[in-house]
Amino acid sequence: MAYSGQYERVHTIFKSIPAAKRYNYTDKNILNQAIWGGIEKLKEVKKLHFENLILSEKKFINATLRLFINDCSKNNQFPKELFQSIIYWSEELICLNCLDEALSFLNEADRFGTTKFPDIHIDIMNKKATIYISKGMMNEAYDILAHLAGRPYLITDRKKIPQILFNLSQVTLIAGSISVYKKLLLLGLRYFYTDLSDRKNFVDQLENTYKRSFRLLLRPGTNVPDKFLYFVHWLYYKLPDFKKIKLGFINRIFALIILGYVYGLNYIRRNEHVNLKESLGELKYPALVRNYNSNVKENNRKKILITRAMGGIGDFLMMTPGFHALKQKYPSREIQLAIPKRYFSLFEGNKDVILRDIEDPDLNHLQYGKWFNFSDCPASRIESKTAPEVKESRIDIFAKALGNKRVRLWKLDRKPRYFINEEEHHLKNKFWKENNLTGKKVIGVQLHSDETYRNYPHMENLVKELSKEYSVLVFDGEPIKGCNFENVIKLNNCSLRKAFAIASGCDVIIAPDSSFVHFAASQDIPCLALFGPIDGKVRTKHYKYCKFLDARDQIECLPCWRNESIPCKLTNMRASVCMSKINLNIILDELKILIALKDKK
Known part of the structure; x- marks a missing residue:
């Protein structure tokens, strides 16, 4: 029930268990859904103003969350x-x-x-800033908001940028720094995000600040691009709603003009970004957007920066063809890739990029000649706009987002780039020898995806059937429960590079839509990829030795392109019906075909 998202039933059952025995049910999904169900129940009783019920439910949620925290601390594992x-x-x-x-x-x-x-990190920081503002702790609120505003590459959703800047402007206003406050409002219009309703907040606040719009337009301290930026926004919000007379295209044209101008300011006239370095009392205001031309060495302008604040492993592997094409386009320019340090090992041996820690406080995105921000994921944006009729693979989307076009895109080698070193080859050979795998057919199985809606629920049964005829290596990032069959070797909690090194010796890899699919493609290993909500035809279209399987012949809503936060529209639950409908016997039949084709090579 917890896995499928039935939070109301989970809450009711979990609450009926005596508090002293609840530690027996410390599964992350159970506790998460019990807490969510408790919150929904609390919202209901709040409407009825039953104080005793409110306090009772609040006590239950506090206790359940404390149980969750203590269990995670005990195991030193802190899941999403x-x-x-x-x-x-x-x-x-x-x-x-x-x-x-x-x-x-x-x-x-x-x-x-x-x-x-x-994404969670940003949400938590935002909420802390909100609390600090409510408590009048402006220094603490400022530290958080300025950190985020000055490092937009840490923000995975550009829709959050305007709220961060607006809150920061209010903090500086309360602190008495009027000039910084005004600059922040203009900066809120300069940042590129497409929600025009968020932009209206900045326009209204500027109008309230200057009383009359012409005062801002005539103000000598404001540069011309910012004046024009304010003017086109002000004019847009003064337009009547032409939709009422079926001329809505006029509003849309003005909206496109605004966004086009903002895009130009950010990506064409970058040297005109305002410098917000100013101090006031105890509040220290760093340059939220630093001047591109100041204190920048000439050779820094030749460098290219790519930023990505989040994973995953599959996405990074799908980016590598684009990185390689970019390096071929600019062979003499240094390409720096700023990502979380835990993903550095993926790029070992990759000479296309130089790695930087995205948390490095000295990282300044405006000191580079070119900056590509993949924290605001271009693939996710395009897929959300075109779903369910997505046609472009992520490899192509990432490559285009890096400026690879026309002939270079046509010539693009779309094979993911992952390099296994000599030591890892020896590790694999040693593993084969120690486990008596030499000369046997070995099937590698990735047990789970990082996102539950992509999981194949019959994977353990599949491993059982495979073990009757093949040697099976089972990979997972967490301790593997089950799969205790003859001819099965479980590899859990080993490093990514060790897992990939061992998997490189497999005859075939079977995996849900996740990292091992893209790794197999990088090594030309035959792969059976199990797909559901995401279109396997699009995701694997460039993978020569990959065969995708799904249940689209049984369920016509496939692919729907939903994500972890959107429930299955057939069941309103977290698990995907389409994944459970992939026939196990078909997987076994397709596996035999792949092995036969490999043996012929």
Whole structure:
């Protein structure tokens, strides 16, 4: 029930268990759904103003979250579900005006290390800033908001940028730094994001600040591009709604003019970014957007920066053809890739890029001649706009986003680039010898994807059937429960490079839509890829030795291109019906075909 998202039933059952025995049910999905169900129940009783029920439910949620935190601390594993639960509950505590309790939970989440999940990390920092503002702790709020505003490459959703800047402007206003406050409002219009309703907040605030629009336009301290930027925004919001007379295209044209101009300011006239370096009392205001021409060495302008605050492994592998094409386009220019350090090992031996820690405080994206921000993922944007009729593979989308066009894109080698070194080849050979695998047919199986909606629920049964005829290596990032069959070797919790090194010796790899599919393509290993909500035809279209399987002949809603946060529209649950419908016997039949084709080579 917890795995499928039935939070109401999970909450009811879990609450009926005596508190002393709940530690027997410390599964991350159970606890996450019990907390979410409790929050939904609390919202209902709040409407009825039953104080005793409110306090009772609040006590239950606090105890359940504390149980969740203690269990994760004991095992030194902090899953995404824990941080989601903390965010859910802190939001509700803020609504209940229990600011200190909310802040305490958020601080604990920070200590556990939320940077592994950038979207969650940003949410937690935003909520802490909101609490600090409510408590009048402006220094603390400023530190958080300025950190985010000055490092947009850490923000995975550009829709969050305007709220961060607007809140920061209010903090500086309260602190008495009027000039910084005004610059932040203009900066809010300069950042590139497409939601025009968010832009209206900045226009309204500027109008309230200057009383009359012409005062800003005539103000000598404001540069011409910013004046024009404000003017086109102001004019857009003064337009009547032409949709009422079926001339809505006029509003759309003006919106495109605004976004086109903003794009130009950000990507064509980068040297005109404002410098916000200023100090006021105890508040120290760094340059949120630094002047591109100041204190920048000539050779730095020749460097190219690519930023990506989050994973995953599959996405990074799909980016590598684009990186290689970019290096071929600019062979004399240094390409720096700023990513979380935990992904550095993926690029060992890759000479196309030089790695930088994206958390490096000295990283300044405006000191580079070119900057490509993949934290704001171009593939996700295009897929969300075109779903379910997605035609372009992520390899092509990433390559285009790096400026590879026309002939270079046509000549692009779309094979992911991953390099196994000599030591890892020896490791693989040693593993084969120690486990008596030489001369046998060995099938590698990735047990789970990082995202549950992509998982094949019959994977253990598949491993059991495979073990009757083949030697099977089972890979997973967590301790493997089950799969205790003859001819099965479980590899869990080993490093990524060790797992890939051993997997490179497999005759065939079977995996859900995840990293091993793209790794297999990089090594020309035959692969059976199991797909559901995501279109396997698009995702694997460039993989010569990959055969994708799905259940589209049984379920016509496939592919729907949903993600982890969107439930299956057939069941309203987290698990994907389409994944469970992939026939196990068909997988076994296709495996025999792949092995036969490999033997003929």
